[in-house]
Amino acid sequence: MILELIKADITEIRADAIVNAANSSLLGGGGVDGAIHRKGGKAILEACVAIRDKQGNCKTGNAVITTAGNLPAKYVIHTVGPVWNGDSEEKNALLADCYRNSLVLAVKNDVKIIAFPNISTGIYHFPKDKAADIAIATVNNFAEKEKIEKLIFVCFDDENYQLYLEKLK
Template sequence: MKIEIQKSDIIEIATDAIVNAANTSLLGGGGVDGAIHRKGGKQILEECVAIRNRQGGCDVGQAVITTAGNLPSKFVIHTVGPVWNGDKEEKKKLLADCYRNSLELALQNNIKTIAFPNISTGIYHFPKDKAAEIAIKTVKEFPRKEEFEKIIFVCFDDENYDLYKALLA
């Protein structure tokens, strides 16, 4: 299994799956979520609505999967990261759950290549350094990581890219 880091826009990544930093409604929003819904098209939204109708959205730390619509990947795994406030230890656990649950869901769907954004580091204000440490540690400690061919951390900005690069060095 290979871990890569790229400075790019996740909506341009051609992997089996990309991960969306979604909100609990699954109906699109700002940042990564909005970009994925805009480029992916109505098929993603329709599938998210069906998931909402079935289970009432997606809880923080959990993950659901849809097809990728017009995106170059095959699937989108939507996970809801925590907002950085209140119980910091609980928020760290929930962020790790985002990565673990996304990887589990990927394996259940025979996904071999997956790309993650920097979950919760935008409008949810999770400190970028802590989020990067959690992301890399969770992926490296994932018990079935060898079943993946490649896991990519896609950084949209220089600050995240430099943090991940240093941690993976």
């Protein structure tokens, strides 16, 4: 698996799947979630509503997959990151679950190129350096990583980009 790092808007990435840092309602929100829903169009919202009708809200650490609507990807994998409220092994494990469960869904759906945002580092206030360590370690330790050809870490802000640049050396 090739790891790539870019500073960009994830809604403009050409990949088999992009990952959405969603909220548990799956109905859109702020940050990357709102951007994906706005640019992806109503097909994403309709797919999320159908998932909610079937299973209820998406729990923290879990992931679901939908169409990408108008985005240049085939799928959107929606995962709910933990809200940071102090250092805890539980929060670290839940963030790792976001990456792992997204990758499991990607493999099940024959995704070869997947793009991840910086999950939980915006309005959920997960410390960016800790989140980067968890993301990189989880991806590198993923059991079926050979089934993914390329994984792209997409950083929207300079701080995350610089952190990942240092940690991926």
